[in-house]
Amino acid sequence: MARPIQFDKQTAIDQALCVFRKQGYKGSSLHDLIRAMNISKSSFYETFGSKYELFLITLARFHETEAVYQFINPTDNISAKTVITNIFKQLIDSVINGKGGCLFGNCAVEFSDTDANITTLVTSGIKQLEHMFYQILIHDQKNKAVLEKHKIQTIARQLTATFYGLQIMANANLNRKELNEIASNSVAILD
Amino acid sequence: MARPIQFDKQTAIDQALCVFRKQGYKGSSLHDLIRAMNISKSSFYETFGSKYELFLITLARFHETEAVYQFINPTDNISAKTVITNIFKQLIDSVINGKGGCLFGNCAVEFSDTDANITTLVTSGIKQLEHMFYQILIHDQKNKAVLEKHKIQTIARQLTATFYGLQIMANANLNRKELNEIASNSVAILD
DNA sequence: GTTGTTATGGACCGTTCGGTCTATTATAGG
DNA sequence: CCTATAATAGACCGAACGGTCCATAACAAC
The missing domain is CATH 1.10.357 (Tetracycline Repressor; domain 2)
Structure with a gap:
């Protein structure tokens, strides 16, 4: 069987949300994001597809939990x-x-x-x-x-x-x- | 004597102002700016120093003429x-x-x-x-x-x-x- | 322990970023 | 016409961008 995932997806999204909220979309680099999310670039793209897709996810997350x-x-x-x-x-x-x-x-x-x-x-x-x-x-x-x-x-x-x-x-x-x-x-x- | 300047500085600033207003600071690339201002990169840096300095100038310009x-x-x-x-x-x-x-x-x-x-x-x-x-x-x-x-x-x-x-x-x-x-x-x- | 599967770190990619520099062009004064 | 000076186009730069890929590490099932 497979190696289990080593980070909590929801937590990572919440960290990304923090960054986007403070710095905006263009103001948040991939580097900023993966550092805050504490995951590797591979995991980032594996899990979220792209910076843009992650942003849409965080917008939804904001709506659900922080608005x-x-x-x-x-x-x-x-x-x-x-x-x-x-x-x-x-x-x-x-x-x-x-x-x-x-x-x-x-x-x-x-x-x-x-x-x-x-x-x-x-x-x-x-x-x-x-x-x-x-x-x-x-x-x-x-x-x-x-x-x-x-x-x-x-x-x-x-x-x-x-x-x-x-x-x-x-x-x-x-x-x-x-x-x-x-x-x-x-x-x-x-x- | 020297070759005379071939663009109107104030006009160029106003064009830059348009771009910054629509696209924001990070959203406006140098390319976007010099295209809208219709000047070359050399003239840009010769006249305005940097993108950041130009932005401060356009902020002042906005205050003076468009606010x-x-x-x-x-x-x-x-x-x-x-x-x-x-x-x-x-x-x-x-x-x-x-x-x-x-x-x-x-x-x-x-x-x-x-x-x-x-x-x-x-x-x-x-x-x-x-x-x-x-x-x-x-x-x-x-x-x-x-x-x-x-x-x-x-x-x-x-x-x-x-x-x-x-x-x-x-x-x-x-x-x-x-x-x-x-x-x-x-x-x-x-x- | 071996195997199959998947998460992961990090090297690597092309592109675009803001910015520099040089060779050339244009022109006003002599 | 020549010359000094300044404006220009565009080649060039290193860094950072978003994104890909592969070798490796970790672990569950057997």
Whole structure:
């Protein structure tokens, strides 16, 4: 029988995800990747096919395990304002401590509309972010029935834009206080 | 005497700016650049020193001639709401028609905080964008005195975040209608 | 222990990268 | 027309890129 695999594929993907998130696709060399993943070049190509294919895999992985909407349970009994404020704070932290923010946002900038596969994943990721905000708002309004559906959809979209605005501004090294101010003010209209 | 220069330096810089805006720094090869600039490699290095130095020059050029705040005169007799809506629409157009949005935003994502020179330029560019919004708001409120200064500063910051949020979302190929909706809703509180 | 199978390290590949250098061309002043 | 000077085209460079390949190492089944 065969020699067993000596690394955990999922772990390797997660390490690659770290690198891509911090350095972007073009900014991450194969050397950077295999060092972070702690595997050999052969294993890399054997397992993942190419840098590009790995990138698509990490995008999917990001969606499944790291995108903010994976951590949100809209049925939690917390106010929308609190939940959304935390989401923003989490994003700011993620950028400031060097993790790299939302990979979909980074990809939107790096690839713009040059790659169909990536555009598809990015667009759907952003839609899900918007949907998450929508769910949070809907849940909180359940017993109030204050806002009509249209309005909620609009606010959800606003929040998505604010989310990515924060991502850019945090990347530009603005100070945490200003960023938090934007975050808290964006949710001031709620509850 | 010497053979005279056969290209216009400023024009060449503007062409380089186009390329960098669309493709990013790492995404723009020397070949891409000299082809767009229509000069030879020798002239390139003779005139600009290196790809990196040229990039810093184009960042300065963007700030001087293409950044949105260069087109705004806050003393114009137009409502803040109208001016700001136009700014957002202009940004959306710039991204959708392939010009590439605000270079500072793109740089914030591509370089994060990895290059001191670039971070300095980017941060100051974003600050100026915020200042522009502030001026527009101040001017419009001049005769109203409705909002205290603190509030205006905060709104200016919100608008800056929305601006960059739109930039990411436009890059992600969201449709124009949704983007315009975000733009118009962001200014709904004004006037 | 032998065998069959597969993971692995690392040599190797062509291409492209940013950048240098030289030979040539063009031209304004004498 | 000659000469000094500067702009240019393109050959050339080493390094790094993404990617291939093969000899070897490791291990499960027998």
